Amino acid sequence: MLSDHQIASFIINGYTIIEPEHAPNYNEDIFEALRVMPENPGEHIPEALPAITDLLGHPTVVGALTSLLGPGYTRDKGGHIHMNPPHTRAQPWHQDERFGRGHQDRDGDHIRQAMLMYYPQDVTEDMGPTVILPGSHRRVASPESMVTLVNLRGQIFSTVKAGAIVLTHPDIWHAGTGNRSDRVRYMVKFHFSRTQQSAEPSWNHDPANLSEIRLRLDSEHPSTLSRNEYETDHAARVRTWNNIAGSAKMPLKSEAHLGGPWPVSGGATTASRRRRDGVTG
Numbered sequence: 001m002l003s004d005h006q007i008a009s010f011i012i013n014g015y016t017i018i019e020p021e022h023a024p025n026y027n028e029d030i031f032e033a034l035r036v037m038p039e040n041p042g043e044h045i046p047e048a049l050p051a052i053t054d055l056l057g058h059p060t061v062v063g064a065l066t067s068l069l070g071p072g073y074t075r076d077k078g079g080h081i082h083m084n085p086p087h088t089r090a091q092p093w094h095q096d097e098r099f100g101r102g103h104q105d106r107d108g109d110h111i112r113q114a115m116l117m118y119y120p121q122d123v124t125e126d127m128g129p130t131v132i133l134p135g136s137h138r139r140v141a142s143p144e145s146m147v148t149l150v151n152l153r154g155q156i157f158s159t160v161k162a163g164a165i166v167l168t169h170p171d172i173w174h175a176g177t178g179n180r181s182d183r184v185r186y187m188v189k190f191h192f193s194r195t196q197q198s199a200e201p202s203w204n205h206d207p208a209n210l211s212e213i214r215l216r217l218d219s220e221h222p223s224t225l226s227r228n229e230y231e232t233d234h235a236a237r238v239r240t241w242n243n244i245a246g247s248a249k250m251p252l253k254s255e256a257h258l259g260g261p262w263p264v265s266g267g268a269t270t271a272s273r274r275r276r277d278g279v280t281g
């Protein structure tokens with residue numbers, strides 16, 4: 001199960017990374033099976049790669065997905081094996097299926113779906129990792145408006161160890177980057193959906209963490225895109241928490257936010273100053 005802080009990070013950043021422990025050689029065997037696969041099986045991944053079902057049923061994966069999507073989540077039809085062969089150019093930034101299937105079910109203040117990206121090999125910076133922009137999942141952008149964007153402040157790369165999984169909000173801005181190496185890089189992607197509203201937190205929740213979580217929701221800005229007025233991004237984060245936390249809701253308005261000393265630097269809020277100063281509660 002994820003912790004309160006991992007859930008808060010997911011709400012703020014739109015992603016979390018987990019590292020399930022597998023049987024020896026599991027990732028190597030998957031990599032080899034992908035390497036000899038005659039063609040991309042499209043959405044028929046479990047049929048073409050039966051060992052992937054061990055990953056989908058792994059307690060760490062099930063625990064993380066249950067934490068984000070509640071019990072009874074389902075795997076959506078589809079999925080894709082993203083092969084990034086040597087010497088490719090980068091993809092444009094995009095949001096998956098933003099204007100296609102599933103778009104109408106999405107909103108910026110809930111976690112109804114999650115995207116899983118599994119890397120069966122170590123991914124180094126030159127091997128075409130996926131780039132993602134933390135905090136971008138609440139910004140709708142058309143593919144046309146993103147096509148000229150290149151490096152964005154706050155972007156992070158999936159330079160991970162074999163077996164790592166990047167779990168993201170379905171609307172996170174991301175792209176495959178150019179593979180400058182001589183090695184092929186694989187990533188296997190699946191989408192999952194919530195099937196029910198949670199009556200209580202479906203993660204490892206401790207009510208004693210609530211005030212610290214609230215400070216984080218009010219004050220963290222992982223990228224320029226996530227730096228917005230209190231009433232938009234911050235309120236959407238709190239509403240997201242409330243929509244997935246059931247009985248562990250928090251008040252929408254923060255008492256601490258609007259009053260107090262003037263900011264000492266651009267945009268600093270009372271909450272962020274208190275956090276900087278190590279004040280909790």
Ligand SMILES: O=C(O)CCC(=O)C(=O)O
Pocket residue numbers: 082083084091096128129130131174175176177187189
């Ligand atoms: O290959 C990658 O790293 C990302 C590709 C991807 O997620 C996509 O095309 O939607």
